[in-house]
Amino acid sequence: MARGRASGYPGQRAAILAASARLFAQHGFAATSMNQLAQACGLSKPALYHYFADKDALLAEIAEAHVRQLLAVVRDVEAACADPAARLPLLIRRFVEEYAGAQDAHRVLTEDVRFLDDARRTRILDIEREVVAGFADAIAALRPQLAGRAKPLAMLLFGMINWLFTWFRPGGRLDYAALAPLVADLFLHGALNMGPE
Amino acid sequence: MARGRASGYPGQRAAILAASARLFAQHGFAATSMNQLAQACGLSKPALYHYFADKDALLAEIAEAHVRQLLAVVRDVEAACADPAARLPLLIRRFVEEYAGAQDAHRVLTEDVRFLDDARRTRILDIEREVVAGFADAIAALRPQLAGRAKPLAMLLFGMINWLFTWFRPGGRLDYAALAPLVADLFLHGALNMGPE
DNA sequence: CCTACCGATCGGTAGG
DNA sequence: CCTACCGATCGGTAGG
Known part of the structure; x- marks a missing residue:
């Protein structure tokens, strides 16, 4: 959901999960970096960590x-x-x-x-x-x-x-x-x- | 084949392949480091690179x-x-x-x-x-x-x-x-x- | 000049 | 929520 403005906390969470699922499926979990993920979501990496405790939590x-x-x-x-x-x-x-x-x-x-x-x-x-x-x-x-x-x-x-x-x-x-x-x-x-x- | 002395180049190669297969299967390819692999084989990392060009070649x-x-x-x-x-x-x-x-x-x-x-x-x-x-x-x-x-x-x-x-x-x-x-x-x-x- | 390595460290990047 | 970073470790390679 790159750049798609998700309104509110739940929407942003869902957008991150969808983007994560796509990247994990495409490149594998271990080979996907949190930086890649942040970029795909149009967020900074720290912003990502605002929604999820760590990479495993996303998975x-x-x-x-x-x-x-x-x-x-x-x-x-x-x-x-x-x-x-x-x-x-x-x-x-x-x-x-x-x-x-x-x-x-x-x-x-x-x-x-x-x-x-x-x-x-x-x-x-x-x-x-x-x-x-x-x-x-x-x-x-x-x-x-x-x-x-x-x-x-x-x-x-x-x-x-x-x-x-x-x-x-x-x-x-x-x-x-x-x-x-x-x-x-x-x-x-x-x-x-x-x-x- | 950790520590098992493999006689000669072909034996050492085979031992490395067996150890790699085991580690890749266990932890996944991306999550297995060349250092782990070298340690499992009882070799230094440079020694590993003597037998195989890179990690992908092993896979x-x-x-x-x-x-x-x-x-x-x-x-x-x-x-x-x-x-x-x-x-x-x-x-x-x-x-x-x-x-x-x-x-x-x-x-x-x-x-x-x-x-x-x-x-x-x-x-x-x-x-x-x-x-x-x-x-x-x-x-x-x-x-x-x-x-x-x-x-x-x-x-x-x-x-x-x-x-x-x-x-x-x-x-x-x-x-x-x-x-x-x-x-x-x-x-x-x-x-x-x-x-x- | 070959093989079979070693200790140390390269430039970059990982998750946090 | 950003810039600026950390301790550690990544795959790969230097000289000897």
């Missing part, structure tokens, strides 16, 4: 807000979807949409969270685990025989979706909008047809 | 050697596997083994290669593309109807396997040895049962 807030939003989507689908077998396809679609709208934050979540200190990282991983559990429930609802392997299967599903966004930047030849149905197709047919034990 | 050599080894596995399976339908399951198994034996290099390949300059990164991505093409061929051989979507499917498969190694460090509760058959099961049943168009 933590970007990642936590994103993963909380993902958990909210899980809860929303659980509440809205009466038919348990329909929950998983809907979850997949909603997540791909969610990722697409928050690619910078998502990349920060998947690549940079490991550099946080234990306390902050644990908070985020705990929320992540709730998200995975939500997917695992949806898998078990789709086919109860898979209940014992629902969590590992959920993680493989996340592997596919996450990788999609590591590889495909917007505007590429194979974009994620075209790949989302392929992911759903592959996973659902695999889950429904694989051996029961 | 490039680790990633390129690993991806070349992956391509060699693809070629090996292609040559050894007479039955085309049996190729994909074998490829999956061989790759999980290969990844398991080179986790540090693999993490460097998947997370740090993007920081290389264009020339070096392109060299590595070109080899990666050959590997993906090998998997796509195996998918098309398994079920010719999928030929048109073989490459995207190959990438989803890599997504699952790569994510496995991002999440599971050796000795965890759910290790990759147990998950490899799950990956193969899910993918093969999905690929064989999904819609033909």
